[in-house]
Amino acid sequence: MQVAVKLSGVSRHFEEVRAVDDVDLEIAEGEFFAMLGPSGSGKTTCLRMIAGFDHPSSGEISLFGQSVIGVPPYRRNVNTVFQDYALFPHLDVAANVAYGLMIRGIDKATRMRQAEEALSLVRLSGYGKRKPSQLSGGQRQRVALARALVNKPKILLLDEPLGALDLKLREQMQEELKELQRSLGITFVFVTHDQGEALSMADRIAIFNLGKLVQTGTPTDIYHHPRNLFVADFVGSSNILPASLAVKLNSRESPASLRPEAIRIVGEGGHAATVLGQSFLGATRRLTVEMDGTRLNVLLPNQVDTPPVGAEIRIAWDNESLHPLEEG
């Protein structure tokens, strides 16, 4: 499979601030790739450099093997869905979608037909005559998507496209975006700070923190094998065991992560723990227990009888669930 996007040693410094610091990254053609990180982690700057709105202070970016250093955004076969959608307020929906085609000099009848096709792709047939201000947030989002896709880009960049939508709509759009990506086969590069979104949608995830790329991998890989404290903490919820405790459990002198759902209550064996509290989460129940002076969260299916607060219980987990972490 061809490499769609390649970043080698890319840095972007704004005066003193290292917004992006020596990032190496490869995104394969047809991949749904998420760049995940807290705000200010450099993920959006990376996206803007791929789009051509920003330029690396050093390093090399190539798209499909071609270096794009110094290539302006309008000469890259890449389209972007902006966080605020950036629909042109003076144009109606059809003219917004057809903008890229108009710039390429495609005649009016053809571009209006293609715009209508793109609108039906995002289930907005018949909305062409409306102004962006007459649409809801979710509809604007779809128009922005249609406006990008009508140009048949090889890579679609999405900058927190679901951030402004409410929860229900967001879940619905997640499904639709995945479906769309599968059917079109275009490379999607998706920036988000929502780890749930990244885990559920992406084929692969890159995790950014403080301008650095911390870890790249499939959602399963990242969830079960977080590389360091930051990833373990940022992706899902995790119990972080201090090195002093971890060394007793797996004889490795480094902190370790233990996912709450990996812990089970056992009759005998395992480790002694005291129940401190519990809460009902719908499908599951969360127990807070103390073991050897460390608090742990335990996630249990709801059918299981849960011990009362104050009970002395024994807990156990599979050895591979206790995952050693790098510092930092």
Added chain:
Amino acid sequence: MRSDLQNRAPLGLKIAAAAGLLFLHLPILLIFVYAFTTEDKSYQWPPPGFTLKWLGVTWNRPDVWEALWLSVKVATISTIIALVLGTLCAAAVARTKFFGRETISLLVILPIALPGIITGISLRSAFNLMDIPFSVWTIVLGHATFCVVVVYNNAVARFRRTSASLIEASMDLGANGFQTLRHVVLPNIATAMLAGGMLAFALSFDEVIVTTFTAGQQATLPIWMLEELVRPRQRPVTNVVAMVVVLVTLLPILAAHYFTRDGDNPAGHGK
């Protein structure tokens, strides 16, 4: 229905408001009335009779045409200069961050805050120092100082309300800088430029103070009127001209108001 009743203003307030508006606008009507009086030496009330002959007299006075032509020329050139410089300056201040941005913003607005007489005197001494003879261009230069401000103010407000990502979106969709300017930037700021331009034209057209210091021997229409008032000869001609000036300046201002009326819906509102 009830809220209508509650919102109804008391009679006293209505009378006060009407009186205030009459006080402001009756004198202007008086000027219109004197344009048609039969008496031409002094402003006698009530006018002894009415005639349309002053319209014809004014039409045939070459000095009126000269002054009008000069005013139109100055206002047009100042407005064009203001549109170019004011819009460019607004784009720079609203769109980029650079050292001294706040200072530049303040310095651009300053001429409208400064008394015209100060602008006038300082420009006059500057022209003298640099041995620049008075001409149409010295008047234009004086007018441009405050015309730039109104265009700048209109344009900067529009730029601030327009999402910056629109330009990036246009580039992203394949448009180069010129195409983006033509298809995205200009359509989004056009009404603001039009409103600013019309205000600038109106301001320049009736400007007196700065003009007296920068005009030399030539007279723009307002200056000509001022001179006419001192010399009592065919006085109603001045009133006819005054009427024209009111119309010429009022129409663009009304139009500017009309064009920016929808501007409360921010363009490309987002984050």
